[in-house]
Each structure stands twice: as C-alpha cells, then as structure tokens.
Amino acid sequence: MALVFLPALARMAVCGGTHGNELSGVYVVQEMERQRKDLLDHYIDQNNFLNQAVNMFFSAVNCPITDSSPYEVWRAQELNNLLGLKGSTDATDIICDLHNTTSNMGLTLIHYTSSDWVTLHICKYLQTKITKVPVRVLVLDVPISDAYSLESVSKHGFSLEIGPQPHGVVRADIYIIMKEAVDLTIDWIHKFNSGTVFEGGDVETFKFIKSVDYPRDPETRTLTAAIHPQLQDKDFCLLKRGDPLFLSFSGETVNYKEEETLHPFFINEAAYYEKGIAFHLGKKMMLTIPTVQVQKD
Amino acid sequence: MSSRTNVSCLHEAKRVAIFGGTHGNEMSGITLVNMWKQNSAEIERNGLLIKPFISNPKAVEKCTRYIDTDLNRAFTPENLSAPDVEGLLYEVQRAKEINRMFGHKGSSDAYDVIFDLHNTTSNMGSTLILESSTDLFNLQMVHYIKKAMAPHTCSVLLNEHPQLKYSTTRSVAKHPIGLEVGPQPQGVLRSNVFESMRTILKHALDFNEFFNSGVEFPPCTVDVFRVQERMDYPRDTNGNITAMVHPHLQDCDWEPLNRGDPMFLTFDGRTILYEGANTVYPTFINEAAYYEKQQAFTTTCREILAANAIRKAFK
Numbered sequence: 187m188a189l190v191f192l193p194a195l196a197r198m199a200v201c202g203g204t205h206g207n208e209l210s211g212v213y214v215v216q217e218m219e220r221q222r223k224d225l226l227d228h229y230i231d232q233n234n235f236l237n238q239a240v241n242m243f244f245s246a247v248n249c250p251i252t253d254s255s256p257y258e259v260w261r262a263q264e265l266n267n268l269l270g271l272k273g274s275t276d277a278t279d280i281i282c283d284l285h286n287t288t289s290n291m292g293l294t295l296i297h298y299t300s301s302d303w304v305t306l307h308i309c310k311y312l313q314t315k316i317t318k319v320p321v322r323v324l325v326l327d328v329p330i331s332d333a334y335s336l337e338s339v340s341k342h343g344f345s346l347e348i349g350p351q352p353h354g355v356v357r358a359d360i361y362i363i364m365k366e367a368v369d370l371t372i373d374w375i376h377k378f379n380s381g382t383v384f385e386g387g388d389v390e391t392f393k394f395i396k397s398v399d400y401p402r403d404p405e406t407r408t409l410t411a412a413i414h415p416q417l418q419d420k421d422f423c424l425l426k427r428g429d430p431l432f433l434s435f436s437g438e439t440v441n442y443k444e445e446e447t448l449h450p451f452f453i454n455e456a457a458y459y460e461k462g463i464a465f466h467l468g469k470k471m472m473l474t475i476p477t478v479q480v481q482k483d
Numbered sequence: 484m485s486s487r488t489n490v491s492c493l494h495e496a497k498r499v500a501i502f503g504g505t506h507g508n509e510m511s512g513i514t515l516v517n518m519w520k521q522n523s524a525e526i527e528r529n530g531l532l533i534k535p536f537i538s539n540p541k542a543v544e545k546c547t548r549y550i551d552t553d554l555n556r557a558f559t560p561e562n563l564s565a566p567d568v569e570g571l572l573y574e575v576q577r578a579k580e581i582n583r584m585f586g587h588k589g590s591s592d593a594y595d596v597i598f599d600l601h602n603t604t605s606n607m608g609s610t611l612i613l614e615s616s617t618d619l620f621n622l623q624m625v626h627y628i629k630k631a632m633a634p635h636t637c638s639v640l641l642n643e644h645p646q647l648k649y650s651t652t653r654s655v656a657k658h659p660i661g662l663e664v665g666p667q668p669q670g671v672l673r674s675n676v677f678e679s680m681r682t683i684l685k686h687a688l689d690f691n692e693f694f695n696s697g698v699e700f701p702p703c704t705v706d707v708f709r710v711q712e713r714m715d716y717p718r719d720t721n722g723n724i725t726a727m728v729h730p731h732l733q734d735c736d737w738e739p740l741n742r743g744d745p746m747f748l749t750f751d752g753r754t755i756l757y758e759g760a761n762t763v764y765p766t767f768i769n770e771a772a773y774y775e776k777q778q779a780f781t782t783t784c785r786e787i788l789a790a791n792a793i794r795k796a797f798k
Contacts, residue, residue: 216750220750288668354771358733358748435677455671456670457670459546
C-alpha cells in the first residue's frame, strides 16, 4: 500500500455549542477546559515523545438557535479570525465540531470531502476503538452556507454527531461516548505526530444523495403524516421499494417508491422540520485510504 | 354533592376543551388540535360541546416552549386579576384571555373539563396528571382510561403538594386533566407518541359521553404517584450543573429509587448516590424544560385513592 507523508497537526480546536441546544459538546468542552491544565502538564512531561508541542485550543461557543439571526454572521467572522483564516496556511490544523441529533444515528462522523486522509484515518481509528454504539462515516455534499461548515475553516475538519438526544438535554450515556470519541481523536493525533504509521485500507462511508420532506397540506404546508413507526429510529437501515416511510394522520401508509436501495439517516431530526427534511438518503460507498505517516521536517 | 346512597351525583360535564400548544414545542397536542380544528368528526360526542384550542399560538409559531414566561405556570390569582395595561407579558395576557374564554377560574360558568396535551423528554410513557385527590369525576375518568388502555400502561401523577403545585392552564376548568406522553424530543412528532395521546383522548371522551348519558360508574380505586419533592442537579457557585442524571436512573421513570442507588454522574466520572431514607418513585427524569426550573427529577410516593360510585345528577 502506498505511503503518504502528511504534515503534523499542531493546532486543534474542539468546538461545542455551534448549535446552542446540543448540549453534549458544551459540557465535553467545559470538562476539557477544566482538565486542560492537567493535560498540558502531562504533555510537557511527555515532550520527548512528541515532535512538536501540541497546543490545544478549546472553544465553547453559545449561540442562539435561529440560523437567520445576524449574530451568527458576526460570530462566523469572529470564528474565522480565531480559527482560520479559511484557506490560509495560518488556519488551525484540525477542527472537531461536536453536535447532537434527535435521530438515532449512534456516532456519526461527518465530512465535506472524501479525500481528507487525516480525518478518514481518525474515523477508521474510532471505528476500531468504539464498540458501544455503531460508528459511521458520512460524506456530505452541501453548500458552504450550512452551519456545519465551521470545520471548513481549518485545514482538516469533521463533525462528531451523536444521537439520539433531545435538544436541551444532556444524557450521561451520550456524553460518555462523545468524550471518548474526542479523547480517541486527540490520542490518534498524538500518535500520528509522534511518528506512528497508520495502515491504510477500506473505509465504509455513506454518501449523501438527497433529502425527503414530510407529506404536507398543499395550502397550509402543515404536516399530514409522521415518520412511520417502522422507519422511526432505523437510521442507516436498508430502504427498499415498498418499505413504509410515513404514517398519515388518517391512517394511510406512504411507501418508498424508488427502485434504488438507499440508506436513510437524520430520521426525524427536530431542527430539520423547518428545513423541509424528514430524512436524508445516502448510498454506501467504499473509500480506499493510503497508509499515512507524519512528514519529518 | 352526595346522596344518601353510596352514589355521588355530579353535575353534567357538557363543555369540554382540548388544549394543545400550551408549550409551543410539544408537538403531539399541537398536531392533534390543529387536525381537529380542521375536521372535528373524530372528537364529536353526543351531549358534549367540545372545543379544540391552541393555547399559546405565538409559541407554537416559533416552536418554542414560551415567549416571555411559562403559560402553564401563569394562571395565578395575581396574573388573572392583573389590569389590562401595556407591557404585560405575553403569556400573562394570554392567561387572562383564556380565563375569560374558558373560566372564570373557580366560577360556576367555567368550562367543565379541560384536557391539556403535553409531551416530555422523560421516559414517562402515557401519564395522566391530576391536581386533586377528591375530584370524583376525574378519578373515575382516569380509572376508565387506565382500564381501556390496558395492557398499555397509563400512570397517574397527583400533584397536590402545597409548595410544588402550580397554576396550570387547565386549572381554569372545574375538572382539569393533564395528558403527558413521552419520551419525545421538543420539536419532534413521533408517530407512536401521537397515536397514544390520540387514543387516551378517545377513551376520555367516551367516558365523558357515557357519564352525561346517565351511566353509573361503580366505586373504584386508582393507583397514583403523589408528588413529594423536586430534586435539582448538583450545581457550582455560578449555578451551572456539575453532573448529569446517572445512566442507571436515566429513563427509569416510575421505578423505585432506593437509598444508595446511583442518582447523578459528575462530568469527571464520579457517582452521586440517592441518600433519602425512603424508597421513592422518580418521574420527570431529565426533562429538557426543567433545567431552568432547578429540577433533575421529581420524587413521588405510591398511594391508592378510593372513589365513590358516580352518576349524573337528575335535573
């Protein structure tokens, strides 16, 4: 397998609260800030194992909920100055953006590109280490205006999405998984920076294809059906022609009518009602990633 | 009003309201009420005047719990008697309006029954909430509903606690009943939760119709959970929470919590145990809306309430 040399990752940002009611990230970041002093002391002691000092930058951002508020525009610029500038050599090396979803998606690692070997290796690493919940990789093809693009400000970036959790709630089981995922990500970065060779291979991913909206009243646009009980909580299942999608309030089942077998995800996410999304559909895609090792200066 | 026999004769319960959207992000009730406002066939019953009603339309529009203040705490005597002036909080204005339309609270003109539809992020299943242990009509109704729903469980929560009871939207009526179904995230409509609430209401209206038609309901007992205490999260000096509901307690609404059982887990991994002397039955465990009300869960104790036989009083 080909060996690719990549630059070390010196600066990392772990961001919580991009969506202010997705609480796991807020509390994970707070806890990391509390432990920060201990962490840095540890790494100073371990300096002989590291090629470069790792400077951890934690940012807890509390934002109001509406996307169209001018506050978010101001905040996006501020974050770009703090963590970017987007596209420049000064940008943060890697951003890990923490999110929750009301959908039953387990741990899902979301990327905007299928060719970032660093983040895909991190995904592969998390998949081998985390066994409590399914760990899946999603490749999205969305415009830069989406809220997830916080991590597009840095050279490498991905979102850690964990559910199901209601917005405004912090569940201990979900928090523990998110903390573990962040710790393992940092662990990978340290190993990578200190010269560990990470074997390449195949990574199973899901590529975003399209979104499906709820059935709605043509005049009022209000919902006329809910996600069918047989689809509810079945994120990443195989959806075949004839499978139930929605159960209308008058008792009819709306079935999946397309020929192509696809995988639904973000099923019944609270924040997506206003975006006209009942669920997304994705296609399984195998990506082959090379063996990687840190570039020696 | 009792007769010499063991049957309590009660006034006809003719005027019934179904409230959805007291909290604007609790979707089952909002969806049901909007559906019934468009087409009321499903809720029509002989001898009943039934009004489906959205209690907090501005909050529903924004899909948020409330605009200025919690409507379901706003029906206090002070608020209801506040003069109509500029600058009144939205929900206080709304409470006065609802009191005019469906009350006045405490008067003989008030609506007979109000069903107030709620969802919770807690794993409470189907729950009926009562505010009085002596309202025979309500006790008989919940008994009927529980039997009709079986084997699906319907828990009954009684909040008669002098400090912890609150002035609900439904308290405007003579017979207030809260319907609380979970778990469901705020802003989300789950089909199973929606259908459970719809079924509970169907049975409730059936009971009401039978009662008004003169059916006599024999004496019964009702297992209830009586509110005891509100338990807050551990917090630091700035008021921020320092722990979460423990995984062993999470989702265990209505199950016994004994001394020494895990209760909270701090963010750095330490377990905090329940140290109460008696076994309690927690509910409203990890409700999203209660973080700001300093409530991680509510403790209850089990009790059996007895209700006389009832029938409609002859004119």
